[in-house]
Each structure stands twice: as C-alpha cells, then as structure tokens.
Amino acid sequence: MEQGRLFKIVYHLLDKGRATAPELAEKFEVSVRTIYRDLDAISAAGIPIYTVQGKGGGIFICLLYTSD
Numbered sequence: 001m002e003q004g005r006l007f008k009i010v011y012h013l014l015d016k017g018r019a020t021a022p023e024l025a026e027k028f029e030v031s032v033r034t035i036y037r038d039l040d041a042i043s044a045a046g047i048p049i050y051t052v053q054g055k056g057g058g059i060f061i062c063l064l065y066t067s068d
Contacts, residue, residue, distance in 0.1 A: 005028055005030070005038060006038055006041060006042055006045075008028065009024060009028070009035075009038055009039075009042065010042060010047060010061065012024070012027070013049075013059060013060065013061045014061055017060070018058040018059060018060050019058055019059055020057075020058045020059065021035045021036060021039075021059065023058075024059070039051075039059065047061060048061060048062045048063070049061060050062050
C-alpha cells in the first residue's frame with residue numbers, strides 16, 4: 001500500500017467533497033478493490049470516511065466542527 005496515495009485520496013476528497021470508487025480508481029490508476037482497501041486503511045487511521053450507495057452517493061469525509 002502506497003502511503004502517498006492514501007494522503008492524495010484524503011486531499012482529493014477534502015477538495016472535491018465526494019467521489020466514487022471507480023472515479024478514484026481511474027484517477028490513481030489502481031483497481032476499485034485497491035481503493036476499498038485504501039479506504040479501510042484511511043478509516044483505521046481515524047479519518048471519518050463514509051460511503052453512500054445509489055444516485056448522488058459516493059465516498060465522503062465527514063468533518064464536524066464544534067465551537068466550545
């Protein structure tokens with residue numbers, strides 16, 4: 001697993017808001033299965049990755065800000 005690709009995936013999702021696994025696979029020139037493995041690694045690192053199926057779905061990073 002290429003750590004640089006993991007960071008690039010995170011930055012891409014933060015920049016674009018959402019993407020599908022096939023879109024990410026094409027962008028990073030890996031298989032869709034590799035993208036799902038990468039997403040598991042990103043999630044295990046504590047980054048809140050969410051996926052939504054269906055029309056308008058995709059992969060998201062959910063960042064919640066609270067003001068205390």
